[in-house]
Amino acid sequence: MSSLQIKPVVLAIDPGSTHSALIEWDGERVRSKTLEANQNICNFLHSFNSRLSHHSSTSQHHLVIEQVKLYQTADSNVHDTILWTGRFIESWYRGGNSFNPVLIPRATIKAGLVHSAQATDAQINAYLKDRFGCSTSRKDPHPITGGLSVTIDGKSKSDLWQALALAVYYFDNLNISIPDKIQAKLDT
Template identity: 30%
Template sequence: MIAIDPGNAQSGYCVIDRNTLRPLEFGKVGNAELLRKLASATEQGWRWAVIEMVASYGMSVGREVFDTVLWIGRFYQALNACCPVRLLCRIEEKQHICHNSRANDAAIRRALIDRFADHDLKNGRGTKKNPDFFYGFKADVWAAYAVGLTAIENRENDYHFSAT
């Protein structure tokens, strides 16, 4: 499955093995490049996808958020033509991984490292000679993995489009 942490110009993605929960492929790329990659979901062998959805918490937002929402729609449309797509809000990740709706990115990352790292218990990445579970992870890839893990382990909390 592929998991996406969308952004207004670039997005993080992570392909995850559903059985082992190991990251197979990941990166942070321009949105147009990711959209081209998503068009080949069938050839890639992805059987389903998850995209982190933007949620409103009562605060005003700027153009970047609206641009991100536009890209979420484009990613959804490209993937939905090939495989089922789930949308999950960030709060679901926080609750699932940290059991706390107020968790921040650092807390989520720490919880992932504590759970999956074998020997690099500080960063979870290891070195080139001795890679650990999250070797090569940067920035938005952590968030993409978190949304993917949440989707795999928690099938209850899908985001649903409004019927109106």
């Protein structure tokens, strides 16, 4: 009799001061994506484990959040984003989830995907489109990246792209001890 293979699934969050992007990535496709008010993300994380227990799940979910790094004086939006990151982690634990969330700085994600911590969001997006063979046409939505460009209050938001970059980076590095690898980069 064969045993069930547990597949890792990454919940990646690009946090913001009022809204955050969340991508559920299984290494092959985006299972779900949302750009929501932060309280809605907290509610989702808190109830996530109970929703999974009602279904026979062969997935092992990991929560990874883009870590805010301060290199200079920050405005209140950055401080709010840091506070919401803590709320997301609290909601994850209160929901009964057993895997520790992982925080990864944006520079680490950039260096891991395009080998430059100074890469722009446009370069990261181009890398993702190239990696997954995406058309740049809006008329030809790709199954992975289709619908990642959204508008809120008349402003184009790239948060879902950043969440996908985080998910892809983390998933690519699951076979190694990701916290140790990240800590080594932070220590240098």
